[in-house]
Amino acid sequence: MSGVGAASFEAPGAAGYPACGSSVADSDERRLAWVYLSRVVQGPCAAVSALIASVGVVEAARAVRESDLPESLRPATQQRRGIDRAARDLELAERIGARVVTPDDAEWPAWRLLGLARLDAGREGAMPLALWVRGPGSLSACTERAIAVVGRRYNDDYGAQVTGEVVGDLVAQGWTIVSGAAFGIDGIAHRVALSLGGSTVAVLARGVDRPYPAAHDRLIAQIAESGLVVSEYPLGVPAHKHHFLARNRLIAALSDGVVVVEAGSRSGARNTAKWARRLGLPALAIPGPVTTANSVGCHRMIREGEARLVTRAEDIIEEAGPLRLSQPDTTESAVSGNEALVFDALPRTGSRQPRELATASGIALPEVRAALPVLEFAGLIGVDENGWHRIRHGP
Amino acid sequence: MSGVGAASFEAPGAAGYPACGSSVADSDERRLAWVYLSRVVQGPCAAVSALIASVGVVEAARAVRESDLPESLRPATQQRRGIDRAARDLELAERIGARVVTPDDAEWPAWRLLGLARLDAGREGAMPLALWVRGPGSLSACTERAIAVVGRRYNDDYGAQVTGEVVGDLVAQGWTIVSGAAFGIDGIAHRVALSLGGSTVAVLARGVDRPYPAAHDRLIAQIAESGLVVSEYPLGVPAHKHHFLARNRLIAALSDGVVVVEAGSRSGARNTAKWARRLGLPALAIPGPVTTANSVGCHRMIREGEARLVTRAEDIIEEAGPLRLSQPDTTESAVSGNEALVFDALPRTGSRQPRELATASGIALPEVRAALPVLEFAGLIGVDENGWHRIRHGP
The missing domain is CATH 3.40.50.450 (Rossmann fold)
Incomplete structure (x- = not known):
């Protein structure tokens, strides 16, 4: 794996993003990464959220674990980066009837938490990395x-x-x-x-x-x-x-x-x-x-x-x-900018993962992730275990 | 006395305004006029207030009494214009320990009631003609x-x-x-x-x-x-x-x-x-x-x-x-428009009646009456039994 020093993660290529749930193994790896980072930061951490948005959660977890980070990211992660008990955490959770909900999960309240993502990233209002439920x-x-x-x-x-x-x-x-x-x-x-x-x-x-x-x-x-x-x-x-x-x-x-x-x-x-x-x-x-x-x-x-x-x-x-x-505005003309480009990248039938939409639309993955809940809220698209898909309205 | 038919009171000359308290007889006549009109209108009456502002209270009372009025002013005054018991009212008031306070009186809360005068004259918010106290x-x-x-x-x-x-x-x-x-x-x-x-x-x-x-x-x-x-x-x-x-x-x-x-x-x-x-x-x-x-x-x-x-x-x-x-703004530059012209019309020493100020400034009497409380509130002028006068501030 390549490092994510300052130079490399300022301009990551879309191809460098990890896949989102494209296989069970990937899915498990991502879950472990979210859980690991959740324990490292213990609460909102705008710097780590930005890192994840930039290089993906698996690569972010690796970079944190190995302290392969720009100087500015180290203080937030240094204290607990050595505590890697994600697998144990997941086992323990299961044992006590709890679970971890991550941004990859269907029950993640994406559009609710979108507001946090839109707040000034420099503030304490960052998105949670995982919710223990x-x-x-x-x-x-x-x-x-x-x-x-x-x-x-x-x-x-x-x-x-x-x-x-x-x-x-x-x-x-x-x-x-x-x-x-x-x-x-x-x-x-x-x-x-x-x-x-x-x-x-x-x-x-x-x-x-x-x-x-x-x-x-x-x-x-x-x-x-x-x-x-x-x-x-x-x-x-x-x-x-x-x-x-x-x-x-x-x-x-x-x-x-x-x-x-x-x-x-x-x-x-x-x-x-x-x-x-x-x-x-x-x-x-x-x-x-x-x-x-x-x-x-x-x-x-x-x-x-x-x-x-x-x-x-x-x-x-x-x-x-x-x-x-209120009645969602289901006219496609109601969206513009990134939302419109992401919507256009969705085929008339079938589903797509965010990464595929990033490639198809030419928009960076974080922006795709931000656009999807907006489109969902507008009633234009939906999501299920196969990914995001258009919702057909009327004739 | 000349009539105040539509033509004459649309454009009254400043010289045609009655004096304000310039003699005891005048003062009594004005008081009787206010009291008479107060009983005719019984409550706020924008039309009569406008008539008074236009031709003065004594002439307004005469015009109402004689129904020497444009058609538009008659409904508001017709019902009780025949009830002329102003002198009796004043006697009765004195007997029961009451008094009438008119806009000519020192205790008339002029700047308080100014707000009413500034409201849309077509509404029910007219100035009172007299207050019984x-x-x-x-x-x-x-x-x-x-x-x-x-x-x-x-x-x-x-x-x-x-x-x-x-x-x-x-x-x-x-x-x-x-x-x-x-x-x-x-x-x-x-x-x-x-x-x-x-x-x-x-x-x-x-x-x-x-x-x-x-x-x-x-x-x-x-x-x-x-x-x-x-x-x-x-x-x-x-x-x-x-x-x-x-x-x-x-x-x-x-x-x-x-x-x-x-x-x-x-x-x-x-x-x-x-x-x-x-x-x-x-x-x-x-x-x-x-x-x-x-x-x-x-x-x-x-x-x-x-x-x-x-x-x-x-x-x-x-x-x-x-x-x-708040500290009144006593700089003369703080006033402008009519207020400034009225202020300029006041001599450095001595007092003037509103009518004199109207003549000296070339501003109609109602506007002079509106400007005076503003100047008073600004701390620039005062009023006593001799009329309005400048207040001297510092050197």
């Missing part, structure tokens, strides 16, 4: 229509009542409830969803085998039974303080909008709402009495234009719903 | 720093508590509380201000001798003892439904901002806030629990951008305060 549902299906409900750890009766009403109404209308499994509003949101037989997704700031908070063990186990427990941190990784902010970006990214119920002035919920705004998703807050301090953060967010005021599920769906539920 | 204070002084606090007639404990806290803090910082003396939030706002020895102004939708609601007789009497009870409706006029909307515009116009505490979905308070927006003043609303319907109107106003969310007096002062409390 417990629970029966498909991650992409569960988050198809999802609202994040987050808030104060020390809620009062009002917060509990409002969360119960809002979550109850959202669940009744088929929305998945995403939250952070913390004490207070988060826990209530999950519990109400569970009690009504609704779908709920808990995104953790530590490995999915290390539930937190400890007193929420049982809640986490219940969510894992019928919903999903998700983390970008590999098994066994404890929660560090900085994990929570990164975790909040996933709560936002996996949802159609973030609703804050009760928040103090320095609430983590405000951070989650900020992620929603950065991702172009609605950030919403429910007001409360001004005679207690429990809604101070909500009021401040509304007052400062950081969140829109909502009072009930109907408002929330009005804000978060239309974008997702 | 009970109470010891000067209307212009009492409303120098004023916040309107309005809300639901059927408040709950939360509304009472919030009104108490906000009004208490505003009063402690020297703000006058303006409201409508209705049941519920209005009454609480007045009572809290009174109980703390603060200044409060009640604006009624009927004559100041006919307090409403009846059960608030005692409250109205208390306000008249230390604050002000104000109405643009002459003595004896009962409250008609349409009076309330016109009254709301005065509540807004006499304040630096309108704060709504608890409001149903069709609350009159929302109308008062709308007037604030039309006048360029802050419209503010305090949120409440979403678990009762009492703050539905507040939440809707915030959600729809009709009001900004505030939670406490500090927020309100931040919104309403700076405009009024």
